[in-house]
Amino acid sequence: MYKVGITGGIGSGKSRVCSMLGEFGVAVYDADSRAKGLMNDSPALREALISRFGAEVYTDAGINRAYLAERVFRDAEELGALNSIVHPAVMDDFDRWAEMQEGEYVVLESAILFEAHLEGRVDTTVAVMAPEALRLERAMRRDGATREQIESRMRNQMTDEERVARSKYAIVNIDIEELAEDIEQLHRRLSYDAKAYNH
Numbered sequence: 001m002y003k004v005g006i007t008g009g010i011g012s013g014k015s016r017v018c019s020m021l022g023e024f025g026v027a028v029y030d031a032d033s034r035a036k037g038l039m040n041d042s043p044a045l046r047e048a049l050i051s052r053f054g055a056e057v058y059t060d061a062g063i064n065r066a067y068l069a070e071r072v073f074r075d076a077e078e079l080g081a082l083n084s085i086v087h088p089a090v091m092d093d094f095d096r097w098a099e100m101q102e103g104e105y106v107v108l109e110s111a112i113l114f115e116a117h118l119e120g121r122v123d124t125t126v127a128v129m130a131p132e133a134l135r136l137e138r139a140m141r142r143d144g145a146t147r148e149q150i151e152s153r154m155r156n157q158m159t160d161e162e163r164v165a166r167s168k169y170a171i172v173n174i175d176i177e178e179l180a181e182d183i184e185q186l187h188r189r190l191s192y193d194a195k196a197y198n199h
Contacts, residue, residue, distance in 0.1 A: 001098045002105040002194035003121070007113035008128030009157045010150060011135030011142070013173035017128050018109045020183045027101040031110040031118075035090050039063045048085045083116055091121050104194040114158060114166055124193060126186065127167035129160045130174055 006021075008014035018028045038045055040062040049057050056067050072079040098106045108122055119125055130138075132154070139150045164170045169186060173179050 001101060002197045003098055003108060003123050004105050004190055005108045005110060005113045005119055005122035005125045006128065007110055007125065007163060007167075009135060009160060009163070010111070010153050011137070011139035012128045012130045012160075013138065014109060014111070014128040017126075017171055017173060017179070017183060018107055020180065021107055021187060024187045025103055026105065026107055026187070027103060028107045028109055029094050029097055031090055031094065031108060034093060035086055036063070038089055038093060039086065042089060045085065045089045052081055052085060087116050087118065091118060094121070104191050104198070111157075114163065119166070123197060124169070124190070125167040126169040126171060127160070127163040128171050128173055129164065130172065134174065
């Protein structure tokens with residue numbers, strides 16, 4: 001199965017791009033939400049996280065996100081440890097999932113595709129971009145967050161320029177009508193790439 005990684009900074013609209021590809025019947029794997037699900041549902045992952053971060057990492061309700069965030073937010077080494085436990089589990093889950101899908105290609109949606117070095121697990125990559133002011137506005141509205149909170153998250157992410165330099169394709173998400181045309185064209189290109197790959 002041909003695998004396409006789609007990434008973009010906060011507020012870029014990568015989820016919208018993925019859902020529009022979904023309208024063409026493309027199966028989309030949301031790495032961020034699956035990671036949360038696996039942290040709660042996978043006994044092996046639970047064991048690894050408790051062994052690294054202590055029993056407080058889980059409550060009766062599941063993963064203790066506040067505790068974990070506090071541990072990894074300001075500590076690059078702790079964040080690296082978390083990622084080295086969670087990312088391989090997510091990618092193994094993605095590979096199993098991809099094998100069960102129909103269609104010419106599948107999409108891996110990940111905000112940190114390059115930061116987590118996951119590009120080696122997909123066959124091609126797409127960067128979704130939007131002007132910073134628009135991304136700020138979208139993210140503030142979506143998350144109910146302050147400008148400062150969103151700007152701080154943006155500073156911790158790769159720039160659009162870096163993402164584009166490392167991606168085969170780039171999509172600019174400003175105007176919804178233009179976006180629909182661009183997505184149609186992107187879908188055609190990805191289908192062509194997938195056919196070439198599969199033969």
